[in-house]
Amino acid sequence: MIGAAESARCRRAGLIVGLVFIAAMAILISELDGGIAAWFKGRGVAKNPLEYPLIAVALGLLVNGILRATRTHRLIEPAIRTELFLKIGLVLMGARLDITQVVTQGAGGLIQAVIMVTSVFFFTWWLATKLKVAETLKAVMACAVSICGVSAAIAAAGAVLAKKKEITYVTALVIITAIPLMVLMPWIAQAFGLPADVAGAWFGGNIDTTAAVVGAGTIHGEEAQAVATVVKMAQNALIGLAAFLLATYFVVKVERKPNERPSASMIWHRFPKFVLGFVLVSVLASFGLFTKEMVSVMKALSKWAFAMAFFSIGLELSVKALGKMGWRPIVVYLSATVFNTVLALAVAWGIFGALGL
C-alpha cells in the first residue's frame, strides 16, 4: 500500500511531468496551426478553417485515447488543469478589452444570463423530475447546463453534497456536448450570417463550459471571442448566488432542517475570482498603462494559455463515466442543451441584435 507521503510525491512528479508535456503539446499545436494556415493560404483560402482550438481539442482527444490505452493517463492527471489555464488566459485577455466595452457587453450579458440561467435551470429541473432523476444529480445537472459547466457542477455538488460519481458523470456530459457545439456553432453562425456580437452572445449563452465558449469565439473571430467571453463571465458570476439558493433549498425542503441554513457568505466564496483579475487588467488597459506592443505580447500569452486549456479539454474526457447512470440523465442533459441552444439564439438576437447593447 502506498503511504500518504509517497502519494503526495507521485502527485508532485505527475504535476511537473504533466505540465512539461502539456506545454510541449501547446508548442506542437502552435506549429501545426502555423503550418495548416500556410497550407490553406497557399491554396487561396485566406481564413484558416481549422483554427487552433480545433487542433488542440482533436490532439487532446487523440493523446487521451493513447494514454488511457497504455494506462499512463493517471501519471499526468495532476497537471490537467483546464480551468486554471483558461482563467490565466482570460485575466491576460482583459488587456485588449476596454472597460467601457466590458461594462456595456457585461450589462447585456447579465440580462441575458438571468433570463438564460433561470429558464434553462427550471426546464432541466422539470424534465429531470418527470424522468425521476435523483435529487442531487438533478441539481448538479441543472446548474451545469444552465450556468457554466464543470465549475457550476462542482459548486452545486458542494452545495447539495452530491456524490463524487455524479460530478464525474456530469463533467463527462459537459465535455461531450461542448466539443461538437464549439465546432458547429461558429459554422452555423457564419452560414446564417449572424453579426459577430450576436454570434458571440449566442456562444456565451449556450455552450456550458467557458473553455469551449472561448474556443467557439476564437473560431468565429476576434469580436465574437470578446463578446462570448464577457457574456460567459456574466453567467459565471451567478454561480455563487445559484449555489447559495440551492443549498438553502436542499436544507429546508429536501433535508428539512430549517435551523441549518447556509450562510450568505457562500455567494462571495463561490464567486469566480478570475473575473476580478480580468476586470482589473481591463481597467489598467483603459487607463493607457499598456503600449500596443505589451498588448500584443499579452495576447500571444493568453493564446498559449488557451491552447493548453483546449488541449486539456480533450485530455480530461472520460467516456467510461457515462455508463454508470443509465439513459435518463443523458436524455435530460441533451434535451436541456437543445432548449438552451434555441433560447440562447433568440435572447442573444433580442439583446445584442434588436436592442443593440
Place this chain on the structure above:
Amino acid sequence: MFPDKEGSLVADKQDRQAKWRLGEDWLSVIIGLILVVLVWIGVVGRVPWPLFGWFS
C-alpha cells in the same frame, strides 16, 4: 452540515476539492497578474523573449 449519503469521507473529499477549486481561482489571478507585470518589465526593459513569437 446536512448528512452525506456516502459517509463523511466523501464529504471531506468534496470539501477539499471545492477548496482547491477556490484556491485555483485566486491562483489564476495571481499568475495572470505576475505575467502582466513581467510583460510590462520585459517590453519596457527590451528583454528579448523569443517565445512570444509563437502564436503572435
